[in-house]
Amino acid sequence: MSSLVTKVRLRQIEALLEKGKRLDDRSLTDYREIKIEQGIIEKAEGSARVFLGKTEVLVGVKVETGEPFPDTPKEGVMTVNAELVPLASPNFEPGPPDENSIELARVVDRGIRESHSIDTEKLCIEEGKKVFVVFVDVYVLNHDGNLIDASAIAAIAALMNTKMPNYEIKDGELKIKQGYTPLPMKSHPITVTMGKINNKLVVDPWLEEESVMDSRISLATNEDGNICAIQKGGSSYFTPQQILEASKIALDKAAELRKKLNW
Amino acid sequence: MNEKPDKLIDKKGIRGDGRKADELRPLKLQVGVLSNADGSAYIEHGKNKILAAAFGPREMHPKHLAQPDKMVLRCRYHMAPFSVQERKSPAPSRREVELSKVIKESLEPALFLELYPRTGVDVFVEVLQADGGTRCASITAAALAIADAGVPMKDLVVACAAGKVDDTVVLDLYDAEDKLGSADVPVAYMPNLNAVTLLQMDGILTPDEFEKAVNMAMDGCKKIYAMQKEALKTKYMVVKEVEE
Numbered sequence: 001m002s003s004l005v006t007k008v009r010l011r012q013i014e015a016l017l018e019k020g021k022r023l024d025d026r027s028l029t030d031y032r033e034i035k036i037e038q039g040i041i042e043k044a045e046g047s048a049r050v051f052l053g054k055t056e057v058l059v060g061v062k063v064e065t066g067e068p069f070p071d072t073p074k075e076g077v078m079t080v081n082a083e084l085v086p087l088a089s090p091n092f093e094p095g096p097p098d099e100n101s102i103e104l105a106r107v108v109d110r111g112i113r114e115s116h117s118i119d120t121e122k123l124c125i126e127e128g129k130k131v132f133v134v135f136v137d138v139y140v141l142n143h144d145g146n147l148i149d150a151s152a153i154a155a156i157a158a159l160m161n162t163k164m165p166n167y168e169i170k171d172g173e174l175k176i177k178q179g180y181t182p183l184p185m186k187s188h189p190i191t192v193t194m195g196k197i198n199n200k201l202v203v204d205p206w207l208e209e210e211s212v213m214d215s216r217i218s219l220a221t222n223e224d225g226n227i228c229a230i231q232k233g234g235s236s237y238f239t240p241q242q243i244l245e246a247s248k249i250a251l252d253k254a255a256e257l258r259k260k261l262n263w
Numbered sequence: 264m265n266e267k268p269d270k271l272i273d274k275k276g277i278r279g280d281g282r283k284a285d286e287l288r289p290l291k292l293q294v295g296v297l298s299n300a301d302g303s304a305y306i307e308h309g310k311n312k313i314l315a316a317a318f319g320p321r322e323m324h325p326k327h328l329a330q331p332d333k334m335v336l337r338c339r340y341h342m343a344p345f346s347v348q349e350r351k352s353p354a355p356s357r358r359e360v361e362l363s364k365v366i367k368e369s370l371e372p373a374l375f376l377e378l379y380p381r382t383g384v385d386v387f388v389e390v391l392q393a394d395g396g397t398r399c400a401s402i403t404a405a406a407l408a409i410a411d412a413g414v415p416m417k418d419l420v421v422a423c424a425a426g427k428v429d430d431t432v433v434l435d436l437y438d439a440e441d442k443l444g445s446a447d448v449p450v451a452y453m454p455n456l457n458a459v460t461l462l463q464m465d466g467i468l469t470p471d472e473f474e475k476a477v478n479m480a481m482d483g484c485k486k487i488y489a490m491q492k493e494a495l496k497t498k499y500m501v502v503k504e505v506e507e
Contacts (some may be wrong), residue, residue: 033273043473057272060416072286098362099360099361099363101363102357102360102361103360103361103364103365105357106357106358106361110465113465114465114466114467115467138505162417176417189410207282215368222467225469225470226467226468226469226470227464227467227468227469227470227473228464228465228468229464230462230463230464231365231462231463232365232368232459232460232461232462232463233365233368235368235372235376236371236372236460237453237458237459237460238458238462239457239458239459240457240459240477240478240481243459243462244474244477244478247470247473248476251470259382260345
């Protein structure tokens, strides 16, 4: 870690923030350019690649059959896993998932799960015995900050692109038929992350802002303008006023993105 | 699996365990309960029973994890296999890894990290029995353990959750409400600094309900904060009595 450089950068970033500006000419509430490509992995049931500025995240969705959880026998299963692939950043190392990739996966998971984005009841094949299991694998390909928002958008884009195999049950046996139907979805949550730098909230922090920010807050919101998941991170705090401010910004930005992405 | 009851709150606004909407579960806090740890605390928060121990500031192991300009705080949140209905594997789950991280990040703002370069403080939290809201009770106990270890702090960190059950915003959810309710908002707070150091949420809340839940959780935190301070003082009052 080159802490001398980041201290110099911190002063530069702070000085700009005082004037309402950022290093990359964005306003405090601007997102970087978002680009989505869907269906780029043919062997996956669903996939999407999202560019958020230079941050690049690929999400692949695999659909398999498996057993439901005992407490939800009529519902399909969704799991999210995240890999911080070593080619994405000099700071990522191969090996089992660390706390950062586990947190990323669980924050993306919570946004999808708590907004009831996937209609899991429609993924039931045989109550208590067989359901569809949806594996959402987040692959970070280039880390330039705000992996949470990029991954959350990519996950939803990949789920929207997911095709479920058609099936029929013959003599108690599951037979996969020709053709596909889209994955049943009820909601498209959008997660908005803000960093706190010198008591100012900046939307969609990129890598250099992330390296100097005190803490971050991510809020997932749904179409109805309700909040469905929150995660605070980083080793500093938020005042109660900042939290309310962040929730207002998140709802505004999500509405704006929703329009732009046509979700 | 029990069937979901029709209502978790009755017509008079009384919850399944007899509490009102803005009422905390009974709490018991004890400081200095483990002789080998530099600092320790035990909390009973409703049916939650949690032990926390703090070690340090001490030399970091392994050494390469030490930071030249600040102290490193490490936390391990762990649930005992017998702490829940179905035995939990003692291997750390993804949930425990995430909670360890957010607990660490909720305590860091209270410490003067830059005053103890090259050292580390380790906080170990063992959940002996879980009944909803263990991350909050863990933070309350961990902050006491760090204070008991004599590590200077800007303020104690205290945590409490609020949530939504049957369309009502309620304080301090217990297990059934956590599982069957529609939202859960754990909050950690430093009352003297008016700083929120942990904030998570799952479930669906309108912006107004969210604001109400955060305020309710902070009010709960302030009540527990008084008990935390009392527990710290009690330990030293006991020592004094022995001397006499």
